[in-house]
Amino acid sequence: MVYLxxxxxxxxxxxxxxPDGGSQSEKGAIAVTFDDGFGDNYRFAFPILKTYGIPATVFLVTDALDNRTLLWMHRLAYLVNACGGQAVVEAVEALSGERFRSSDGQPSMRALRERLTCRTPPKDRDELLNSLCEELKTWPEQSVEREGLYLTSAEIKEMTQGGIAFGSHGVTHTALAALSGRAQMDELRRSKRVVEEVAGNECPYFAYPFGEPRHYRPESQALVHQAGYECVVKVGGGWNPAGKAAALDRIKVEEEPLPAFASRIEGISLRSGLRGLRGSPPVQ
Ligand SMILES: [Zn+2]
Structure with a gap:
């Protein structure tokens, strides 16, 4: 944050x-966003943002509010941590009769994750995860509240007062690609309503769950606008052109040392014609 x-x-x-916000033609304007509504956004990010006076938007998954449930991809991650990827893949293969293998025949967590993310309807996915927990005798749900994994309503209120805005990231963190038109609309509308209730602000932004092109459908953006959002936020990779945006790309912040992050941002800036924006090199 200090570097940026x-x-x-x-x-x-x-x-x-x-454009009516006044800064659209300003090159190198940055907006900070967070996805999923993790509790650490309150514990770690919020104090830093407050210290440096940086505005930010947090995209909430509404089913996870107040730690009411453990989102499906975190259930899966918990099982992998507890039992190992190979055991999880083999258990799913035994349950589903489907195979998830890499080209050299090894059990592939990546193939399984892709299947569950992009091509499995939520009901089937959740049923499979339930059976998987039984099969592996591991029940991740108990950990969610204890660990305060997600934001609570009280934390969201406090963050709102501290200048943080909230958008929607869906009800269940299901990729829109895995949903019918009607189910996409349901995710979009219901989550918008809950975010507006909990955060007490308008919710003009929706961030696609997972966010890359394979995670939504050609019609998804039209549905987002039909559901009342002004703008959809994706995981892209470049600067956005000036002007009113119906969709915004984002640059992902990886777990990487500052020099690597700085040169990545600089590279993207140079390719987008923002040469010389930064001027001198960053502090060491
Ligand atoms: Zn997400």
Whole structure:
């Protein structure tokens, strides 16, 4: 954040994506976003954002609010941590009769994850995960509240007062690609309503779960707007052109050392014609 604050300018998502916000023609305007609504956004990110006066938007998955449930991909991650990827893949193969193998025939967590993310309807996916927990005798649900994995309503209220905005990331964190038109609409509408209730702000932004092109359908963006959102946020990779945006790309922040992050951002800036924006090299 210190590095970005030094060389770029922070704005709320609203101002970056909207010409009426006043900053749309400003090159190098950055909006910070977080997905999934993790509790650590409150514990670790919020104090830093407050210290440096940086606005941000958090995209909530509404079923996970107040740690009411463990989202499906975190259930899966928990099982993998507890039992190992190979045991999980082999158990799913035994339950489903389907094979998830890499090209050299090894059990492939990646293939399983892809199948569950993009091509399995939520009901089938959740049933499979239930059976998997029984099969592996591991029940991750008990950990969610104890660990405070997700944000609570009280934390969200406090963050709202501290300048954080909230958007929707769906009800169940299901890729829109795995849903029918009607089910996509349901995710979009229901989550919007809950975010507006809990955060007490308008919810003009939707962030696609998983966010890459294979995770949504050609018609998804039209449905997002039909559900009342102004803008959809994806995982892309470049700067967004100035002007009112119906969709915004994002640059993912990886777990990487500052010099690697800085050169990645600089590379993207150079390719987008923002040469010389940063000026001098970053602090060591
Ligand atoms: Zn997500």
């Amino acid at each position: 604050k030094r060389y770029y300018r922070f704005h709320g998502l609203q101002e970056v994506g909207n």
